Amino acid sequence: MLVEKNVPLQPYNTFRIVARAQTLVRVLREADVQALLADPELGPAPKFVLGGGSNIVLTGDVKAVVLKVEIMGRRLVAESDKAWIVEFGAGENWHEAVGWTLAQGRPGLENMALIPGTVGAAPVQNIGAYGVELQDRFESLDAIDLQTGRPFTLEAAQCGFGYRDSVFKHAAGPQGLGLAGRALITRVRLRLPKAWKPELGYLDLQRRQAETGIERPTAQQIHDWVCEIRRAKLPDPAVIGNAGSFFKNPTVTPEQCADIIAREPKIVHYLLDDGTVKLAAGWLIDACGWKGKSIGQAGVYEKQALVLVNRGGGDNGATGGEVMTLAKAIQTSVYERFGILLEPEPVVI
């Protein structure tokens, strides 16, 4: 177990917000968690689990013990006629994991290429892009209970996956279901069906198909298209600090949608299978004139209004407070114009 004191967290959050961890413990193997829990000082202290730091806003120094998960490893753990089951250490980089499966001739994750963060963080917010979500490929995960030190395994049905949501984002409620702050995910297993078919439901991918004239793209081609589309629309966190989409796309009833369309005929919306309507939060924010605007060093990305960015660099960048002030101002103006309260996607600490 490696314990460090007063550690700068700027390199460990993709928003590149300046903050420090009073205590940071690198978790390289499961036994490190047991050692930490047995420690008389660190064991009883509050804890915060950090993955790739791509979905957090730090609003100050972190007093809880930061557990930086660096458990590595990738392997095929099972194979049947129907599917391959691959397992990753929670500290593996997600995009590299996607590339590894493709290089092994096992497609299925290509639509989720280039999503920042670690494999261990992927189930927490059920990452998704271009028509595929983690839950569509999820098999099971191993975790450690940070209160009791007990290891446990969860199947998909026990993870409470929803749109950018899971049991890991919720505090324990009356039914005791939430695992926020309680579980440290150590390994994730994914199921990649052998009967692969391209997932081309998204307009952006259909456009690529038309432009290239490729009727039956391979998984590698879809991977490359997704990377191109993301690079054109989304800021690279290595260059401009950001945490991906800052708000979830809201859903409304068909009646609410009809009401909004009557006032805003151009509103971008998609009918979902369950009869509700998803609205493009980026469009709503854009329509309120936020694209390119800033509060302090926190800004709204010029090419995608759903992404908030850190316009500064080094020590002079945006603070978590500026990001949240901007987020609240956006929420207020979208609410005043459309009557819809946008829900932030990242975890605010």
Ligand code: EPU
């Ligand atoms: N739009 C605008 N103005 C904007 C931004 C978007 O008019 O400034 C319109 C676009 O023209 C488009 C629609 O809004 O018609 C949707 O935009 P886009 O296709 O870029 O996708 P999104 O709904 O903004 C979601 C996910 C992304 C994911 C993409 C592709 C959420 C919150 N975001 O974005 O996920 O990559 O779809 O599947 O669901 C993330 O979660 O961090 C993330 C990047």
